[in-house]
Amino acid sequence: MAGSFEKALSAVRFLEVEDLYGGSGLRVVFIDSGCGRDLPLKDCINLSNDSAVDTEDHGAHVHAIIASMLPDAEIILVKVPDPLPDNLLITALNEALKLSPHVVSLSITSEVPSDGSDPASTYVNHVAEKSLVAVSAGNGGPRMMSVGSPAVAANALTVGAADVRGRLWRRSSRGPALDGRWKPNVVAPTGFIPPASKERKEVWGTSFSTPIAAAVAAPLVKKLASPEATARILELTACSVDLNTAPPPTLTGLRKASLIRKLMQNWPRLYDPRNFAGMGMVNAEAALRLAEKLRQSISTL
Template sequence: MCGVEVAGFERVLSRAAFSYVRIVREYLRDAYVHLLASFPKGDFMRPLGLRGEEVVERIGPWRQLEGVRARVVSDGLVALTIPGDKCDSRLLSTLLEKCRFAQPDFDVYPTLYSSVFVIGAPGAWDSGVTGKRVNVGILDSGVDAEHPALWVEKEFNFSWGSDEDTLGHGTHVAGIVSSMDSKYKGVAHHSELLSAKILAGPASDSVIIEGYEWLKDHNCGVINMSFGRHTGNPINDLLREPIRRGWRSGVVNVASAGNEGPQIGSILAPGCFEECITVGAVDNNKRLAVFSSRGPTLDGRIKPDLVAPGVRITSCRSKYSSGEGEWKIMSGTSIAAPHVSGAAAILLEYCRESGVNPEPNLIKNTLMASAENLRYDSNEQGAGLVNLPEALKKLEENPAPVSLPPSKYSVAWVNPELTPTLLSELAQIQKRYRLNSVGRIAGDCLRAYGKGAGMESLRLISFSVLKSCLKEELRAILGVEERLGPQLRGRSLRKHVKNALAELERNTC
């Protein structure tokens, strides 16, 4: 698929999409190509019926495209699923005739690495602001609505999994924002929780966008996004489009920075987007977490914007997830982000009660202008640690955007590739375990690599997998194997897992 053959549509495919289409066509005819495509408004008719149904109303050649499925996930953004055995140049030229840009429908992963007093929340509560009448959207793995410390106003499942929060990630995040427990009280414990379940393992960009639009349409003032993936272009990434529109319409977007630290330039999407308040992690002694992703972004901007507690934080446990009891300890920038979402909800309540227009830029400027400087580099801590009492004082001053000190870090990050040795070990592990840290696109490329696809597939796998998530899952598998009886253990499997972990450690900066 090169040269003249792709001339009709290659102009709109990202480099990753071009490689992905070629790999599926040449090595995986039984698989599907999953693309996210941007069309000018009005040039793609919204399908009738439920989400995910076949397109049945479209002028012209669309009626002949049997087997192709499409759904409009946001204004101008369409998720396309194309059978590999039909993905020829003629079909792609027809599908993408009026397309502006297309990229793989990438998978995103929870930014979890295997409080409220630190940011001064009780001082804000003493002022009478607790997030009342502010809708906070949890875009995550769902929320256990039966947890005694939580109250969920509305919820919807956009994922491929069950309605329950079997990962436990979203429930933990929701508790940090809005737990009503007297001991483990959420930052904005009187806020209104709305849950859009998009994670049941990895989730595609298109599902993320659908969940985000649903939360925005239900008047969420804050949307928390504790997940991430790599991006090669934080300016033109299609995931940015709905998030940018939400910010401009008044939604405060809060995103985790990622757990790919201490590598510089490792901020994940959506945290690398300008229209997000991006949050790194510190421990309860205000020390930067080694796993917290560092900036700058690939276009040279300082990120994260703030840091918040994200090491060994106790919050709500979903009864459908692993563990026992009502509470669970977790770490990660996933856990830091909801501290800032709760802080944003408190500032929104204060604005509304004071007659101040609660624009997202005002909330972001206020949180950054009032943050406690922890004396780390700007691309490690942003403006510093969230300080809610100071933020309430600063809000009345209508602070200007914060100018951060110059960083010692430059744009020098290249996505560290997984090695052929590691891929060989993962192929053996997958014979017994399904790896949730290897999403749909990476899984297909891993199969193609085994069939001889070579370095092109290896680069796409590396771009589609987060090493931090892969390491945590391999450690969990090793723990399961160690607990099995001698007759059930896979001695060779444990060797493959240990070899994979060793290879990851060798190739992690």
């Protein structure tokens, strides 16, 4: 089911705390194909040969989502080409790290199974020591083990997708990672009309659920000064997701003998519900309250 952007925000309990989410003092970097026209942008680091403005709408929609949820934040684009080789992705992540953002939103991933030891995932873990890195899980569902690099990075907040009614989106990539870890970590809404969209068409995919989760996370990172604690709070406060309407998982595409062996090793973990929707739908209201309680507890020590 599709819906308005307001329905997407309602699904993550954002409207209840919207007044606390202006974004002042926050810095968010998004790595994507470009930015939207007439949207607030502090700076752009262009790693491509094209204009910073996105002509394909992917990056423009991501930009609009973040700007709508955090209107007073410093939003910075690291523009990358498509296709994006791993070495240039690592360069983009390094440029983001230099900016010391609270959150990096990365709606770029693959669906090739990985154990997280690849260079891109390894560098995401490095960046995640300083900034929360929200990475789209991918659109490889219902195939199992379709969360690839760099979404399989252990320290990434890997974001799957559910519709605005809280039902797992059929194409949201499924875990586990090749080393058996469950992924994604959480889900956020897809299937909505993005803000500032002239065509008024809904967008689907984990590319658009990820900036929602990133925007929810940003003030928590500032409040707690800890990307890791923020990720755990988002997991602990997540709402349940309806898995019953999702199609059954498939194993199509796993033809390599090495992947089949990994599959057999991880067989007991395949139907762990966390490999479908992580810990559930992001809950901005509950996460903000828990973060405030944790901050107050720390301040009294």
